[in-house]
Amino acid sequence: MSVLKLVILFTCLLHSLIEAEVVYNGSSTAKDDWWKHTTFYQIYPRSFKDSDGDGLGDLNGIISKLQYLVDAGITATWLSPISKSPGVDAGYDISDFRDIDEKFGTMSDFDRLIKAAHELGIKVILDFVPNHASYQHVWFQLSKNRTKGYEDYFIWKKGYNSTTPPNNWLSRFDYSAWEYVAERDEYYYHQFTTSQPDLNFRNPKVVQEMKLGNHDRDRVATRLGVENVDGYNMMVAFLPGTAVTYNGEEIGMENGEVTWEEGQDPGACNGLESDFKTKLPFHRVLMTEAYSNISVDMLHYGNGTVEGAHFPFNFFIITDTEYNSTANEIISVIKKWFQHMPSGHVSNWVLGNHDRDRVATRLGVENVDGYNMMVAFLPGIAVTYNGEEIGMENGEVTWEEGQDPGACNGLESDFKTVSRDFERTPFHWDSSVNAGFSTGNKTWLPVSSKYKTNNLELQSKDGVKSHFHVYQDLMKLRKEDTLIYGNLNVEVLATYVLAFTRELDGNDTYVFIFNKGNYSTSVSLSSFKSLSGNVTVVLSSTNSSRNKGDTLSTASIIMDAHEAIIAKSRSNVSVCWNIYTILLIMVLLFRIS
Ligand code: NOJ
Numbered sequence: 381m382s383v384l385k386l387v388i389l390f391t392c393l394l395h396s397l398i399e400a401e402v403v404y405n406g407s408s409t410a411k412d413d414w415w416k417h418t419t420f421y422q423i424y425p426r427s428f429k430d431s432d433g434d435g436l437g438d439l440n441g442i443i444s445k446l447q448y449l450v451d452a453g454i455t456a457t458w459l460s461p462i463s464k465s466p467g468v469d470a471g472y473d474i475s476d477f478r479d480i481d482e483k484f485g486t487m488s489d490f491d492r493l494i495k496a497a498h499e500l501g502i503k504v505i506l507d508f509v510p511n512h513a514s515y516q517h518v519w520f521q522l523s524k525n526r527t528k529g530y531e532d533y534f535i536w537k538k539g540y541n542s543t544t545p546p547n548n549w550l551s552r553f554d555y556s557a558w559e560y561v562a563e564r565d566e567y568y569y570h571q572f573t574t575s576q577p578d579l580n581f582r583n584p585k586v587v588q589e590m591k592l593g594n595h596d597r598d599r600v601a602t603r604l605g606v607e608n609v610d611g612y613n614m615m616v617a618f619l620p621g622t623a624v625t626y627n628g629e630e631i632g633m634e635n636g637e638v639t640w641e642e643g644q645d646p647g648a649c650n651g652l653e654s655d656f657k658t659k660l661p662f663h664r665v666l667m668t669e670a671y672s673n674i675s676v677d678m679l680h681y682g683n684g685t686v687e688g689a690h691f692p693f694n695f696f697i698i699t700d701t702e703y704n705s706t707a708n709e710i711i712s713v714i715k716k717w718f719q720h721m722p723s724g725h726v727s728n729w730v731l732g733n734h735d736r737d738r739v740a741t742r743l744g745v746e747n748v749d750g751y752n753m754m755v756a757f758l759p760g761i762a763v764t765y766n767g768e769e770i771g772m773e774n775g776e777v778t779w780e781e782g783q784d785p786g787a788c789n790g791l792e793s794d795f796k797t798v799s800r801d802f803e804r805t806p807f808h809w810d811s812s813v814n815a816g817f818s819t820g821n822k823t824w825l826p827v828s829s830k831y832k833t834n835n836l837e838l839q840s841k842d843g844v845k846s847h848f849h850v851y852q853d854l855m856k857l858r859k860e861d862t863l864i865y866g867n868l869n870v871e872v873l874a875t876y877v878l879a880f881t882r883e884l885d886g887n888d889t890y891v892f893i894f895n896k897g898n899y900s901t902s903v904s905l906s907s908f909k910s911l912s913g914n915v916t917v918v919l920s921s922t923n924s925s926r927n928k929g930d931t932l933s934t935a936s937i938i939m940d941a942h943e944a945i946i947a948k949s950r951s952n953v954s955v956c957w958n959i960y961t962i963l964l965i966m967v968l969l970f971r972i973s
């Protein structure tokens with residue numbers, strides 16, 4: 381046999397050996413409950429739509445835009461807090477868990493919202509924030525003056541000495557986690573701002589107060605429409621009443637029974653999750669928010685003995701990837717979740733939220749479609765923060781205009797890097813004043829000037845290639861059986877080019893290819909054994925020159941910089957064809973020699 385034949389033979393063998401990695405085997409129960417394959421659309425009520433011209437979004441604003449969710453293809457929305465609050469931490473400082481904040485509307489507006497959403501087939505999830513209350517909450521006022529029964533609703537400790545807090549734990553906003561109250565001559569613990577005292581979950585009464593309590597109309601969450609809402613997102617579910625960090629060497633531990641080790645114990649809130657999960661009527665969903673390491677995250681799924689949530693948010697695309705991440709790094713992040721997720725559970729993919737820079741800003745405007753396609757293509761639940769579907773970038777907010785206490789309580793020089801106001805600026809509806817968000821003279825955060833060139837109205841025009849149109853198509857595509865039940869195969873095609881397939885017996889195979897790099901790159905899909913010959917484009921990113929219906933040869937595709945494509949091919953038949961082709965070539969080669 382000539383050297384050339386040997387090379388051909390070797391290449392064929394190699395080709396048949398390199399196979400994309402199966403990282404998820406698919407699930408026949410992937411849709412046996414409504415939330416398992418849904419896309420949760422996070423509405424940030426302050427910035428979504430203002431109906432009364434006060435510059436702050438509200439419930440009637442949301443009601444007026446429900447049809448938009450339908451048009452986008454959304455069937456489930458999750459609202460950031462609308463409970464009564466002085467608004468120090470944008471509503472995450474709740475002064476009455478049982479009522480709607482009047483800035484957003486009334487309880488009857490809320491009822492109308494739920495009714496209207498349900499009529500349109502949209503599920504509504506509420507935030508539930510058990511970790512802390514507002515310092516204005518009546519419980520804190522009662523606890524502060526040691527009213528009998530309320531003394532231990534919060535975490536009170538004597539100072540280390542007359543001028544020093546109990547220990548040197550820091551709040552998440554970088555100053556002491558302890559605040560002195562003269563009435564008690566004691567400090568209270570707060571993981572976030574001083575306006576957000578942590579509730580003491582070691583007090584059974586507090587646990588009882590915060591339980592769902594189906595049979596007691598006065599219990600916390602019950603009041604906020606448990607009969608009507610479709611689930612809860614339990615925020616800060618990690619460490620109710622415990623420390624997040626400490627400042628070098630620990631001091632003063634002898635004054636407090638909360639130890640650092642205890643501070644790492646997520647068990648403190650499992651009781652609540654369990655309670656919610658078991659008491660929530662059957663079809664309601666419970667998700668949890670906690671930025672933890674992967675092992676701790678997984679505890680929120682529960683285990684054989686402890687009921688957890690239905691799913692903890694997967695923030696690793698946010699925390700572990702960046703603009704320059706390679707295809708390999710992104711794929712590792714995706715694999716990590718599947719490797720750790722206990723069997724029988726559902727994965728989820730979050731690209732952004734009100735605490736993190738906008739996707740367009742963090743990962744590149746040019747990559748917006750690629751990332752939206754990626755999370756929609758992966759198995760399980762996808763999460764969209766309002767505005768990501770039109771590729772909104774971070775807004776412009778000055779130090780004077782800033783609202784986020786996490787930044788405003790710090791140094792002006794840190795504002796740009798620390799503030800979360802940039803990702804919270806109002807939604808860009810159209811090209812009119814205030815981007816169509818509000819008719820007011822002033823909005824709570826400034827509307828980004830970028831709305832003039834990037835808004836929903838512009839992106840919705842017929843025939844325009846836009847992020848929104850890509851998003852709409854994705855929501856339709858997610859209804860395909862292959863994308864619901866199919867397995868997931870992943871492959872690094874080049875340093876910055878990744879590809880996934882979703883495959884399901886007897887159905888079309890879908891392939892997603894994303895070049896997130898700055899150069900066009902030639903790739904081959906030969907490692908996906910279910911693909912061969914040509915595939916047909918079903919969706920392409922705004923910056924792609926490919927159109928629906930174009931055919932691509934799996935042997936060689938030139939992916940432009942930042943281009944993303946979803947294509948499909950007939951499966952099964954092609955798998956066999958591929959193997960037979962290789963065998964045929966080998967037989968022919970041997971016969972010739
Ligand atoms: C979680 C929320 O996402 C964040 O915005 C808030 O600052 C903290 N909880 C504290 O309330």
Ligand code: MG
Nearest residue numbers: 430432436438
């Ligand atoms: Mg308003």
